[in-house]
Amino acid sequence: MYAQQVESTGSQPKSLNKMNPKERAFQERIDRGERIEPKDWMPEGYRKTLVRQMGQHAHSEIVGQLPEGNWIGRAPTLERKAILLAKVQDEAGHGLYLYSAAETLGKSRDDMTKELLSGRAKYSSIFNYPTLNWADMGAVGWLVDGAAIMNQVPLQRTSYGPYARAMVRICKEESFHQRQGFDIMMKMSFGSKEQKAMAQDSLNRFWYPSLMMFGPSDSESVHSAQSMAWKIKINFNDELRQKFVNQTAPQAKYLGLKIPDENLKWNKKTEQYDFSEPDWKEFFEVISGNGPCNIERLAARNKAWDDGEWFREGLMANASKQSKAMNAKD
Amino acid sequence: MSIESPLWEVFIRGQHGTAHRHVGSLHASDAETAMNNARDVYTRRNEGLSIWVVPSNQIIASSPSQKGSMFDPSQGKIYRHPSFYDIPKVVKKI
Amino acid sequence: MNDPRFHLALRMGDNSLILAQQNSKWCGHAPTLEEDIALANVSLDLMGHAQMWLGLAANIEAKGRTADELAFLRDTQEFRNALLCERPNIDFATTLVRQYLFDAWHLEQLGLLCAGSDISVVEIAQKAFVEVRYHRQRSSSLVIKLGDGSAESHTRIQNALESLWPYFGSLFENSDNDYILFKAGISELPASLRTRVVEQLSADCGQSTLTLPDSLFYHKGAVQGHHTENLGYILAEMQYLQRTYPSSNW
Numbered sequence: 001m002y003a004q005q006v007e008s009t010g011s012q013p014k015s016l017n018k019m020n021p022k023e024r025a026f027q028e029r030i031d032r033g034e035r036i037e038p039k040d041w042m043p044e045g046y047r048k049t050l051v052r053q054m055g056q057h058a059h060s061e062i063v064g065q066l067p068e069g070n071w072i073g074r075a076p077t078l079e080r081k082a083i084l085l086a087k088v089q090d091e092a093g094h095g096l097y098l099y100s101a102a103e104t105l106g107k108s109r110d111d112m113t114k115e116l117l118s119g120r121a122k123y124s125s126i127f128n129y130p131t132l133n134w135a136d137m138g139a140v141g142w143l144v145d146g147a148a149i150m151n152q153v154p155l156q157r158t159s160y161g162p163y164a165r166a167m168v169r170i171c172k173e174e175s176f177h178q179r180q181g182f183d184i185m186m187k188m189s190f191g192s193k194e195q196k197a198m199a200q201d202s203l204n205r206f207w208y209p210s211l212m213m214f215g216p217s218d219s220e221s222v223h224s225a226q227s228m229a230w231k232i233k234i235n236f237n238d239e240l241r242q243k244f245v246n247q248t249a250p251q252a253k254y255l256g257l258k259i260p261d262e263n264l265k266w267n268k269k270t271e272q273y274d275f276s277e278p279d280w281k282e283f284f285e286v287i288s289g290n291g292p293c294n295i296e297r298l299a300a301r302n303k304a305w306d307d308g309e310w311f312r313e314g315l316m317a318n319a320s321k322q323s324k325a326m327n328a329k330d
Numbered sequence: 331m332s333i334e335s336p337l338w339e340v341f342i343r344g345q346h347g348t349a350h351r352h353v354g355s356l357h358a359s360d361a362e363t364a365m366n367n368a369r370d371v372y373t374r375r376n377e378g379l380s381i382w383v384v385p386s387n388q389i390i391a392s393s394p395s396q397k398g399s400m401f402d403p404s405q406g407k408i409y410r411h412p413s414f415y416d417i418p419k420v421v422k423k424i
Numbered sequence: 425m426n427d428p429r430f431h432l433a434l435r436m437g438d439n440s441l442i443l444a445q446q447n448s449k450w451c452g453h454a455p456t457l458e459e460d461i462a463l464a465n466v467s468l469d470l471m472g473h474a475q476m477w478l479g480l481a482a483n484i485e486a487k488g489r490t491a492d493e494l495a496f497l498r499d500t501q502e503f504r505n506a507l508l509c510e511r512p513n514i515d516f517a518t519t520l521v522r523q524y525l526f527d528a529w530h531l532e533q534l535g536l537l538c539a540g541s542d543i544s545v546v547e548i549a550q551k552a553f554v555e556v557r558y559h560r561q562r563s564s565s566l567v568i569k570l571g572d573g574s575a576e577s578h579t580r581i582q583n584a585l586e587s588l589w590p591y592f593g594s595l596f597e598n599s600d601n602d603y604i605l606f607k608a609g610i611s612e613l614p615a616s617l618r619t620r621v622v623e624q625l626s627a628d629c630g631q632s633t634l635t636l637p638d639s640l641f642y643h644k645g646a647v648q649g650h651h652t653e654n655l656g657y658i659l660a661e662m663q664y665l666q667r668t669y670p671s672s673n674w
Contacts, residue, residue: 040394065452065460072448076665076674077492078441078478081448082471088451089464093371096457100355103337109357110334134665134674169354173375192672300453308455311516311570314577315359316333318569322360335456356458363569366562370462 002064002124002148003056004215005287006233009045012222013229030231035161038104046230050160051107053232058098059116059123063297065091067131068140076134083180084137090177094170101162117302125283128291129209135188135195135202141181142251143203143210147244149178151214154234163232182251189255196256203252204260208278214241216280245273337386338364340371342378350382358383429542430484431504431601432611434494435647436533436548437477438505439595441495442655443526444470445662446513455516462562466523469555476548483544496666500656501649506594510655517577520570521584524563528621529595531560536617541609564628571632578633586637591652593618593642602647 016024023043029036036042065088072088075081099109115121126144131137152174155167188199214237218224227233245264252259263276285291335357341350353372358364364383372378392400408414417424425431447467454460478491508526513519534556537549570577596618605611622636629636645651665674 037394039391062452062457069452072451073445073661074664076496076672078471078475078495080674081445082468082475085448085451085464085468085471089374089461089468092452092457092460092464093374096356096371096461097354099457100337103355108334166354187674191674192669194669195672304453304455308459308516310574310576310580311455311459312335312359314570314573314580315363315566316335317574317577318572319335319359321572357456358458359569362565366565367458367462369558370465370562371458374461374465 002060002151002213003053004124004213005122006049006053006056006223006227008049008223008226010222011226013226027229030159030229034159035164036159037161045226046232047105049227049230050163050232051102051105053227054098054102054163055107055112055115056122056124058095058102058112059121060127061091061095061098062116063123063127063301065095066297066300067127067129067293068137070131071134071137074134075137080137080184087141087177087180090173093173097166097169098163101160101166104162113305117298117305119289119298122287124213125286125291126209126213128286128293128297129205130293132205133198133202135184135198136206138181138184138188138199139202139206141177141179142185143181143206143248144213145174145177145181146248147210147213147240149174150240150244151235157231157234159231185255185257189257199255200257203257207260208282211241211244211275211278212280212283212286214238214244216283242272245275249273335359338368338383339386339389340368341382341384342368342372343380344377345379350380353377355386425485427484428601428604428608429545429610430481431599432545432605433477433481433484435504437474437481437491437494438503439509439526439530440470440477441474442503442505442658443509443523444468444474445658446509446511447519447523449513450516450519463519463523466559466562469552469559473548473552473555476551480544480548492666496663500651500659503649503651503655503659504647505651505655506597507591507643507646507652508588508594510652510658511588511591512654515580515584517570517580517584518588520563520566521581521588523559524567525585525588525592525625526595527556527560527563528624529592529617531556532617532621532624533614536612537610540611545610567634568628568632571629571634582634585634589637589639590642593640594644594646596621597642597644597647599647 014023016027019027022041026036026042026046036046068084068088068091072081072085075084099112102112103109112121116123131140149171152167152171156164156171158164158167185199188195188202190196216237218237224233224236249259249264249266261276263274265274266272267274286294336359337355338358339355340353342353343350356364356367356371358367361383365381368381368383373381404410444467447463447470451460451464451467454463474495475491478494482489482491482494508522511518511522531553534549534553537545538553540546540549567581571581572578596614598613598615602611602613606613626636628634643652665672
């Protein structure tokens with residue numbers, strides 16, 4: 001998902017009777033569905049895992065501005081241009097909310113930003129794929145936001161209060177994103193021959209990367225087990241991926257587009273779609289820096305940061321002049 | 331090496347006459363910029379009629395370790411709630 | 425087109441459209457997240473104005489063209505935006521000062537249009553005025569702070585002011601149509617706004633250790649469709665899909 005590879009403590013969650021009294025009281029609060037707040041005591045592992053996860057999530061939103069931002073200048077109508085700009089702007093907002101949530105745990109936004117810029121922090125693999133035609137703006141909204149929503153809706157119930165509240169706000173704002181994407185897909189699929197071809201091409205390229213967004217199977221992962229015990233992860237990756245395929249296949253059919261998977265078919269017994277796994281080798285390459293656009297994405301973020309330094313410093317310099325002048329008056 | 335701009339907490343009073351509610355935080359170099367940023371970040375969907383911004387380090391928060399002494403005493407005072415009192419059904423509008 | 429209001433609507437619409445197009449390219453690349461979001465708000469407001477003004481132009485023209493066709497299917501010599509709006513995004517200082525100069529003119533111009541005699545013009549001007557009042561406040565606040573910020577921010581803002589100044593005057597260039605509009609009581613002559621706008625800019629600069637250029641020289645021709653080279657590239661990008669796949673439904 002937006003945080004696909006969050007390492008937790010690396011060991012199985014402790015059982016209640018092996019915990020010290022503080023840990024046990026903490027776990028029992030989570031089990032009762034209580035929210036953990038910034039000043040509450042929390043195990044160091046919980047704090048670290050959360051910071052890592054919220055950081056990855058925030059970075060994904062910020063880097064996620066770039067593939068769609070690529071088309072703002074070329075949007076084909078005034079209305080599409082406004083919608084796309086509003087959507088990419090929302091993503092900046094979502095990044096901001098998530099960085100703020102992480103800041104409640106004592107990690108500054110600048111520190112997190114530096115981890116992203118140096119390549120130490122991860123972000124979602126999906127944003128390292130290029131957007132090549134206008135239908136990609138449809139496919140990103142339909143598939144990528146569609147996949148993201150599957151993960152973000154349950155995260156509104158996550159155990160950490162500031163994270164859950166940020167997710168509530170994000171989900172509320174996100175509700176138009178997927179719909180505007182599908183709206184573009186409809187226009188393209190039911191449009192001219194060239195438009196339909198763009199729509200199909202876009203689905204062909206974005207299908208497997210969208211399935212990768214959920215991350216590799218984690219039913220055996222100790223990281224996921226610990227995160228789920230702490231309710232900072234709510235569902236297994238395979239579970240969400242299956243749900244996504246079940247939801248998306250009929251939508252593709254409605255559009256008259258073919259999902260690029262010969263094995264995709266309805267299984268009467270399981271009452272689910274059978275489908276092919278994405279190429280996980282490709283996934284691990286992309287997430288470790290070898291995707292088609294990793295270099296451009298990080299370069300763009302680094303350029304924005306470096307070129308903006310005088311602006312940030314200038315405003316701080318002015319603020320310090322103002323407060324000196326105030327003190328001199330007092 | 332630049333210094334990070336301070337963090338501000340944003341409170342917004344919405345359309346329906348309710349009190350200002352905490353909506354989130356942001357970074358800004360000074361109060362005026364914080365106010366402008368709050369308007370731009372947190373009222374994109376027509377959410378607000380009034381904004382407060384407060385430097386985050388100026389907020390005094392209660393400590394979780396005092397939770398018992400701070401909040402438990404009010405639990406015993408059930409006579410503060412209207413349901414504590416039995417009023418016969420024949421008596422109206424009370 | 426004989427109705428002079430067509431030219432007014434086109435000029436207002438093209439200014440907003442080209443500036444919004446330029447600003448929107450910063451989305452995802454601004455110096456802070458807060459600024460990224462704020463600048464996108466300005467662009468979205470301007471896109472809304474462009475839709476309204478070009479919609480009015482299309483109505484007045486009554487030849488079945490839509491606002492989108494005016495935006496995406498005219499060539500450079502038919503555009504009527506001021507040269508300031510098409511100056512390239514060299515850095516964030518140029519972008520900010522371009523917006524700042526534009527806002528000062530825009531607010532003054534909309535205020536005058538609100539008091540004009542044509543109801544369809546007044547309606548759009550009133551709606552835009554409220555939004556532009558905030559644009560003006562925001563951009564002047566930033567320019568004043570950065571002008572009196574660090575040595576580098578001062579230099580960058582000062583340089584941007586000087587490099588944009590010869591194109592800023594383009595907003596005040598009178599055309600033949602402007603005289604007709606003036607006589608009809610619909611709008612003031614563009615050149616008549618200059619003194620008031622420059623006074624406001626000077627007052628801002630006075631608060632900020634900036635020096636406002638005093639040259640009266642500016643590059644003329646935008647009112648006849650004589651633009652800078654950059655507009656061709658802006659349109660090439662903006663109109664790419666409409667030109668490559670004509671008469672498609674998007």
